[in-house]
Amino acid sequence: MGIWLNFGISIPVVLPGSLILTIFHGFIPNRNMCLARNLKEVFFLISRKQSLYIYLSQFFSAVAFAIRFFPFLLILELFMLVIILLKNKKNLPHFFIASFFIPLIYLVSHISFFIYHPQLSLFLRHKIWMLSWFRGTPVLPGNLLRNIITGRLYDTRGLLTANKEWSPLQPIIFLLALLPLRLSFNLFILYLITFIYFLYVLLLTDGVAKFIMPVFPFLAVLAIKNISIIYSIIRIWIVLKLKPLRIK
Structure with missing residues (x-):
């Protein structure tokens, strides 16, 4: 899976390097980490061609955020918004609509939490604790x-x-x-x-x-x-x- 991920990443950027990258791939440690986040950025890079890629990008952004609570992903979302405003404003409505994937998938991925603790206040309290824990790193x-x-x-x-x-x-x-x-x-x-x-x-x-x-x-x-x-x-x-x- 990791080999095809890197092959897919290199297609929008440098097609001749795609095959070479798969050869080097076996020597790169932890090559299967952060699959969803990388797919998110691949689709964003080619999103100017078709708005569908905006939805795919935001979908994988939501999956990555659900897998690991990483504040940098929010910074990346703001960065993508700026790029769309500067280069492709016609995709702006698609970007905002697709952004609803993030809270939706994040909540769905924590469905077991709501089964045992059916209170949104407890869920928010837990996430606030996670933020304080991350700041303590x-x-x-x-x-x-x-x-x-x-x-x-x-x-x-x-x-x-x-x-x-x-x-x-x-x-x-x-x-x-x-x-x-x-x-x-x-x-x-x-x-x-x-x-x-x-x-x-x-x-x-x-x-x-x-x-x-x-x-x-x-x-x-x-x-x-x-x-x-x-x-x-x-x-x-x-x-x-x-x-x-x-x-x-």
Whole structure:
């Protein structure tokens, strides 16, 4: 499932890199995490072609939010709203209608809670407690970069520990993904999503591996895109160097 997810993600961005990405996929840790959130952004990237994709995007946003209560998803919703206002206002009514998926699916996913506690006030009290619990999560600014580049990070006790899920491929993909080569609108949106997410987890989390994985498939897509561009440039340079000079 994870392989086809990454293949689907790369189609709107860089089709030639899709097949290459599936090869690298086996070396990426935790490759099946955050399926719903990634699908949400895939459909949003291609939503300018058909409004149906807005509904699919919001549906998977609701599923992702129901699976894990992650406040960053709300920030991402605001970001998507701004993009629609700037680039495709005709989809604005569809966006607002599809946004009802989020509270609907979230409540349906907690149906067992209402069976045993049939009071909305108790449910809201529980969610307020979850927010307070999330705010109590240790924050270690900058720990994320150390984790990505070296595979080591500081824990809540201030001790330097090893990330067992780290591999040398992570910093390579991260650095390759940072190259802003041949930006299109979809790639620009993808870079913005990645930047906003990393700024969030860099400053407001402790930088453990679980916070890297939601955006890692997109980093892989951007890295493969840049590899394909670099390869095409090198190939053209080699062809020009080997091409014999014309004698007048």
